[in-house]
Amino acid sequence: MTAHVPAAAHAPASARPRVGVAKFASCDGCQLTLLDLEDELLSVVEHFEIIDFPEATSARSAGPYDVLFVEGSVSEPAHLERIVELRRRTRHLVTIGACATAGGIQALRNWADHDAFRAAVYAHPEFVHSLARSTPIAEHVAVDAELRGCPIDPGQLVELLTALTTGRRPQLRDEAVCMECKRRGVVCVMVSKGMPCLGQVTQTGCGAICPRFGRGCYGCFGPREQANAAGLARHLQMAGDRPREEVGRLFAGFTAYSEPFRSMVTELGGTRTGREAAPGEPAGTTGGKA
Amino acid sequence: MSAAAKKPVEERVYEVGELTRVEGEGSLRLRVRDGEVVEARFGIFETPRYFEQLVVGRTPDEVIDIVARICGICPVAYQMSAVHGFEDLFGVRVDPSTRALRRLFYCGEWIESHALHVYFLHAPDFLGYESGIALAADHGPLVEKALRMKKAGNRLVALLGGRPIHPVSVRVGGWSRAPRTAELREHRPALVEALEIARETVDIVAGFTMPAFARESRLVSLRHAAEYPYNDGRIVSSDGIDISPAAWRDVFEEHHVEGSNALHARAVDGRGPYLVGPAARITLAADQLHPLAREALASSGFAEQIRTNVYASIVARAVELVHAVAEAIDIIDAYRPPSEPLVHWQSRPGVAAWATEAPRGLLFHRYEVDEAGRIRSAQIVPPTAQNQAAIERDLVAAAPEAIALPHEAATRRLEQMIRSYDPCISCATHFLDLTIEEA
Numbered sequence: 001m002t003a004h005v006p007a008a009a010h011a012p013a014s015a016r017p018r019v020g021v022a023k024f025a026s027c028d029g030c031q032l033t034l035l036d037l038e039d040e041l042l043s044v045v046e047h048f049e050i051i052d053f054p055e056a057t058s059a060r061s062a063g064p065y066d067v068l069f070v071e072g073s074v075s076e077p078a079h080l081e082r083i084v085e086l087r088r089r090t091r092h093l094v095t096i097g098a099c100a101t102a103g104g105i106q107a108l109r110n111w112a113d114h115d116a117f118r119a120a121v122y123a124h125p126e127f128v129h130s131l132a133r134s135t136p137i138a139e140h141v142a143v144d145a146e147l148r149g150c151p152i153d154p155g156q157l158v159e160l161l162t163a164l165t166t167g168r169r170p171q172l173r174d175e176a177v178c179m180e181c182k183r184r185g186v187v188c189v190m191v192s193k194g195m196p197c198l199g200q201v202t203q204t205g206c207g208a209i210c211p212r213f214g215r216g217c218y219g220c221f222g223p224r225e226q227a228n229a230a231g232l233a234r235h236l237q238m239a240g241d242r243p244r245e246e247v248g249r250l251f252a253g254f255t256a257y258s259e260p261f262r263s264m265v266t267e268l269g270g271t272r273t274g275r276e277a278a279p280g281e282p283a284g285t286t287g288g289k290a
Numbered sequence: 291m292s293a294a295a296k297k298p299v300e301e302r303v304y305e306v307g308e309l310t311r312v313e314g315e316g317s318l319r320l321r322v323r324d325g326e327v328v329e330a331r332f333g334i335f336e337t338p339r340y341f342e343q344l345v346v347g348r349t350p351d352e353v354i355d356i357v358a359r360i361c362g363i364c365p366v367a368y369q370m371s372a373v374h375g376f377e378d379l380f381g382v383r384v385d386p387s388t389r390a391l392r393r394l395f396y397c398g399e400w401i402e403s404h405a406l407h408v409y410f411l412h413a414p415d416f417l418g419y420e421s422g423i424a425l426a427a428d429h430g431p432l433v434e435k436a437l438r439m440k441k442a443g444n445r446l447v448a449l450l451g452g453r454p455i456h457p458v459s460v461r462v463g464g465w466s467r468a469p470r471t472a473e474l475r476e477h478r479p480a481l482v483e484a485l486e487i488a489r490e491t492v493d494i495v496a497g498f499t500m501p502a503f504a505r506e507s508r509l510v511s512l513r514h515a516a517e518y519p520y521n522d523g524r525i526v527s528s529d530g531i532d533i534s535p536a537a538w539r540d541v542f543e544e545h546h547v548e549g550s551n552a553l554h555a556r557a558v559d560g561r562g563p564y565l566v567g568p569a570a571r572i573t574l575a576a577d578q579l580h581p582l583a584r585e586a587l588a589s590s591g592f593a594e595q596i597r598t599n600v601y602a603s604i605v606a607r608a609v610e611l612v613h614a615v616a617e618a619i620d621i622i623d624a625y626r627p628p629s630e631p632l633v634h635w636q637s638r639p640g641v642a643a644w645a646t647e648a649p650r651g652l653l654f655h656r657y658e659v660d661e662a663g664r665i666r667s668a669q670i671v672p673p674t675a676q677n678q679a680a681i682e683r684d685l686v687a688a689a690p691e692a693i694a695l696p697h698e699a700a701t702r703r704l705e706q707m708i709r710s711y712d713p714c715i716s717c718a719t720h721f722l723d724l725t726i727e728e729a
Contacts, residue, residue, distance in 0.1 A: 029365070036444055039437075042437075050423065
């Protein structure tokens with residue numbers, strides 16, 4: 001989260017910020033988090049005018065948007081134009097969740113033979129419009145703010161919405177999950193149980209759910225800045241006597257396509273091919289009909 | 291015939307390019323020529339994410355984390371079908387309390403999913419609003435209650451799994467963490483209130499005017515000897531199918547529909563579309579409903595219509611809300627923490643196949659596991675994929691009543707019909723082939 005979001009506050013009710021929710025390749029869980037704000041939802045719609053949110057309302061609008069929440073990754077040819085068009089109609093574009101910010105679990109195909117994937121799942125792969133790589137929104141357009149996580153954290157969403165209404169900077173911690181464990185007094189699962197855990201290289205925001213529930217962090221909020229993933233990977237291999245590929249699979253999760261997790265997957269394996277499609281490779285290998 | 295042939299052909303097209311108040315991206319198209327339906331299409335244009343391929347090479351516990359991401363609304367269902375399949379293959383006997391907790395987990399998901407659908411996706415159609423949010427402007431207290439009921443469900447999932455969406459604690463063998471008795475008890479008051487709201491919901495939706503619609507459908511759900519179907523039972527149908535869930539592929543198949551490029555699931559006996567979901571469950575397992583839900587069903591007067599009128603699925607969901615909340619309270623009252631939350635297990639090669647009842651209906655998973663304990667291949671058949679043929683058939687059945695309305699109202703009515711299925715297109719997409727018909 002780097003953007004300062006200008007004030008929309010103190011506006012009369014008729015000039016509430018106009019908000020849209022747009023979906024790309026995703027499970028709908030992050031936009032559902034908005035509807036899961038059971039205690040705040042009715043107050044949210046008092047402060048924001050929701051003008052386009054197809055999952056929740058039949059009223060439609062093509063913008064312009066003061067704030068547009070974008071869920072999902074760029075994953076098919078039509079997405080390439082659509083995100084550019086949406087950006088043009090949006091003042092503050094906020095990406096929500098691991099798909100939008102990191103490419104999502106579907107970005108594991110970025111290490112695979114896309115045509116083989118498509119042929120294995122679909123009887124008529126030539127009709128399936130899909131890009132060889134699943135990529136985060138920021139790879140295509142400028143992003144003003146992001147909420148990480150698979151799914152996003154409701155507390156962080158409320159914080160962002162509150163910041164939007166008052167024009168202040170959202171207070172989102174930029175630190176490792178380990179700090180959250182220490183604050184909450186959670187016993188370290190790596191030290192006490194020898195479980196592999198990505199907590200020290202993963203951005204906090206979830207509230208250290210996995211360690212609190214007796215398992216290692218699987219990195220769904222993505223790498224924190226300057227995370228020493230290579231150091232952790234070496235430690236997990238040596239101290240835990242784990243095969244390279246097993247350590248690679250730890251990084252090959254919901255934010256695998258974010259550096260430095262991405263380099264770990266490419267170096268250690270963990271996906272089926274272990275070979276990443278070269279970034280320069282055209283991302284537009286599409287099926288027939290488009 | 292000759293007189294008719296001279297008349298100009300009147301063709302009307304009812305189309306919604308992007309359905310709203312459904313999960314994911316789909317469309318509908320109905321073409322009527324001289325009063326006859328000549329095309330009925332429930333289209334899917336959501337991007338595929340290739341889940342069956344993403345899990346290849348992974349371990350069973352990794353699969354449980356990954357398949358949750360097929361659907362943000364019903365992640366528990368994906369985790370449950372997968373974990374039971376693996377435990378069955380590996381011969382794992384979980385602690386009896388684990389079994390009860392998994393039912394509770396599913397209760398939580400049914401509550402949040404059904405509450406969302408009844409109040410935010412479906413009721414606005416009956417009451418003439420564009421959304422649950424617009425409904426709240428006129429009926430604030432009612433929507434607030436709906437939100438409290440939905441929250442009670444989400445909090446149950448979060449209690450057991452850390453968060454309501456993509457919970458983290460389900461493992462082969464049980465749980466990475468099981469709750470303490472006191473933690474469960476804290477949820478009781480909210481559930482007691484939710485039970486009253488659920489019963490009131492049945493009364494409210496039973497008062498809605500249902501569009502005229504009647505058809506017999508082949509209904510399919512799990513059925514268990516002693517309980518309303520969640521995680522266990524045999525696959526049964528209204529016309530005599532009775533198989534173990536692992537045998538899904540003996541009776542059903544995936545099939546490519548000529549000209550639509552969509553894979554539908556169908557029964558191999560060729561008897562046409564079948565329907566899964568709340569209406570099927572209530573019809574096939576009404577005797578197993580919680581007494582309070584049975585009572586609500588009886589007082590609704592909809593037991594018969596739930597079977598024959600697709601729009602009445604909103605009553606079926608409301609009755610299942612009563613069931614899920616009432617059973618959740620019972621489970622909490624009887625709870626004793628598992629003595630062994632996570633039992634030891636050992637992988638063995640073979641086929642893991644299982645079905646559970648997602649909020650939207652039967653969810654079948656099948657995984658081939660290799661000697662090293664990794665997934666060799668996967669097949670996932672979500673409820674919406676199974677319902678797709680029935681949805682298109684019901685578009686035809688809904689047409690006479692709908693097309694008598696002005697064009698715009700008719701289109702809305704057809705959209706309402708599709709919403710009656712609570713389609714989850716995000717779920718179905720990794721499985722369905724897709725095209726957009728170029729207009």
